[in-house]
Amino acid sequence: MDILLLNWKSRDQLLLQSGTGGFVDATIKNLPLSRHLNTTSAVTGDLDGDGDLDLLVGNGWWSSEDSTEVLWSNSKLLMNSGNGRFTDGSHTRLPGHLPRIGVSAVKLIDIDGDMDLDVVVGRSLARNQIWINDGGGAFHETRLLK
Secondary structure, eight states, X not given: OOEEEOOSSSOOEEEEEOSSSSEEEOHHHHOOOOSOOOEEEEEEEOSSSSSSOEEEEEEOEEEOTTSXXXXXXXXXXXXXXXXXOEEEOHHHHSOTTOOSSOXXXXXXXXXXXXXSOEEEEEESSSOOEXXXXXXXXXXXXXXXXX
């Protein structure tokens, strides 16, 4: 992945090197995302141990200019298929009770010392969270933060 553009109130974009010094927009072909994401942060790392970079996208919320509508977007875990294409693993790999409250930051770190990447989630309107990786790229929330 060469450039991932994080966008607010519109779809994120994935730009890949063309081989001639330019970039090709590979968003439609490679990212399975909805058009309203409200992305606040993203991190890449090998979350499932297969040697390629997966993508965790932290999404927030926004209100319309007249404040009559608030749009929420759940964070997404996008698993790299090995060819630069991503599939949405959010429903099967992230904690099932994901709140719809905005995520302001995500960080990958091995918290429990088992040599895989866990996730620290910073949230704007609720308590922060730690998600522990089971070693295969599925996560559960832990109560290490109070």
